[in-house]
Amino acid sequence: MKTYPLLFITSLLIASCNTNRNTFDATGTFEATEVIVSSETNGRILQLSPEEGDILSEGQKVGYVDSTQLYLTSLQIKESRKAVLASRPDIKTQIEATQKEIESTRIDQKRTENLVKGGVATQKQLDDVNAKLAVLDARLVAQKNSLQTNTAALNEQSSALQAQLAVISDQLKRCTIINPIKGTVLSKYARANEITGAGKPLYKIADLETLTLRAYVSGDQLPQLKLGQIVDVSVDADKDHYKTYKGYVTWISDKAEFTPKTIQTKDERANLVYAIKISVKNDGYLKLGMYGEVKFVDK
Numbered sequence: 001m002k003t004y005p006l007l008f009i010t011s012l013l014i015a016s017c018n019t020n021r022n023t024f025d026a027t028g029t030f031e032a033t034e035v036i037v038s039s040e041t042n043g044r045i046l047q048l049s050p051e052e053g054d055i056l057s058e059g060q061k062v063g064y065v066d067s068t069q070l071y072l073t074s075l076q077i078k079e080s081r082k083a084v085l086a087s088r089p090d091i092k093t094q095i096e097a098t099q100k101e102i103e104s105t106r107i108d109q110k111r112t113e114n115l116v117k118g119g120v121a122t123q124k125q126l127d128d129v130n131a132k133l134a135v136l137d138a139r140l141v142a143q144k145n146s147l148q149t150n151t152a153a154l155n156e157q158s159s160a161l162q163a164q165l166a167v168i169s170d171q172l173k174r175c176t177i178i179n180p181i182k183g184t185v186l187s188k189y190a191r192a193n194e195i196t197g198a199g200k201p202l203y204k205i206a207d208l209e210t211l212t213l214r215a216y217v218s219g220d221q222l223p224q225l226k227l228g229q230i231v232d233v234s235v236d237a238d239k240d241h242y243k244t245y246k247g248y249v250t251w252i253s254d255k256a257e258f259t260p261k262t263i264q265t266k267d268e269r270a271n272l273v274y275a276i277k278i279s280v281k282n283d284g285y286l287k288l289g290m291y292g293e294v295k296f297v298d299k
Contacts, residue, residue, distance in 0.1 A: 024234070024293035025224075026276070028215030030286055032206040035181055039196040040174035041065050048177065048192050050203050056179045063177035065196060070175065074168045081161040088154045091147045095140060102136045109133055183207040186288075211282050213247060213292045216259065216273040224296055225249055225276065232295040233280050243285060247294075251277040 039045075048063035050056060109129045115121030187204040190196055213233055217225065229249045234242040256272040278294060280286065 023295065025221060025231075025296045026215040026217045026294040028213050028278075028292060028294070030211045030213050030280070030288055030290045030292060032208055032211050032288055034186065034204055034206040035183070036201045036204050037177070037180060038198075039065060039177070039190075039200050039202055040198055041067075041171060042197045043067070043069075043175070043195070045190060045192050045194050045196050045202075048188075048190060048202060050179070050185045050188065050205075052185050052188055054185045056183065056185065056205065058179065058182045060179045061176055062179050063192075063202070065175045065177070067172050067175035070168055070172050074165060074172065077161055077165045077168065081158055081165070084154055084158045084161065088151050089147045091144065091151065094147055095143050098136060098140045098143060102133065102140060105129065105133045105136055177202065179205065181205060181207060182209075206288070208286075208288070209282055211280050211286050211288070212250070213278040213280055213294065215276050215278060215292070215294050217276060218273055219256065221296075222252070222274060225252060227252065230297050231278060232297055233278060234293045234295065235286065235290055242293075245280050245283075245286075247278040247280040249276055250279045 043066040046064045046066055050062050056062065109126075112121050112126045112129050116123060116126050183205040184207075185203055185205050189201045189203060196202070227249055231247050231249065233245045233247045235245075237243040253275040256274055259271060259273050280292075
């Protein structure tokens with residue numbers, strides 16, 4: 001007879017536990033936006049300081065890839081550009097002799113014109129001076145055009161070398177590994193002295209200061225939710241207690257999907273559910289992949 005009261009009490013406790021477990025409105029797991037930092041160039045990794053668990057700041061220099069060949073190429077291009085610029089002709093100096101000859105011929109032209117007027121010189125002498133002056137003028141124009149063409153070609157060659165130098169400079173910058181976001185290093189895929197290549201992953205990082213709980217609700221629960229709504233998020237603190245955080249809804253899916261096998265819903269009969277995302281400030285206790293329960297806060 002004593003067995004029946006004991007069974008009755010046990011049944012009440014089990015029912016009580018099941019009731020407590022069904023007080024949630026939705027469940028899900030915590031996730032974060034993960035960024036895989038990859039190498040932007042080829043070469044040997046000379047330094048890669050981040051280790052798993054390290055907290056890095058945005059823009060922090062965390063490593064270097066060997067840039068010796070790029071540096072030497074940069075020096076070669078700089079010297080080639082100097083040589084090109086030095087070979088440009090000095091137009092003023094090159095045409096100076098022709099200009100002086102033209103000035104002298106113009107003086108002869110004036111003198112001959114006066115002599116012709118005085119009957120001392122013949123018209124033929126004046127015509128010869130005029131012809132010589134015309135030849136010198138044509139020569140000066142040709143010289144200027146030739147020198148300007150050569151200068152323009154050398155300037156274009158210099159500009160092309162400058163563009164090559166800009167490309168090399170950009171590649172040199174890419175040899176420095178810069179951390180893109182503030183966050184915690186989750187995984188490390190490469191080590192110093194290894195050979196890397198453009199696009200090869202180096203490490204994975206995520207901002208863990210604010211995590212996202214991806215939970216699922218049934219269609220009947222959708223009218224109870226709106227973007228920006230405050231909800232309670234609970235996680236296991238120990239065997240018998242929970243830690244509760246305030247979170248707010250940042251995203252509600254517009255498409256239903258089949259209930260994931262690892263997720264419980266308030267209505268276990270619901271086959272189709274809607275995903276939601278809840279942003280939760282992390283105090284250091286929350287972990288990626290941790291299970292969480294959501295309770296809609298009464299208005």
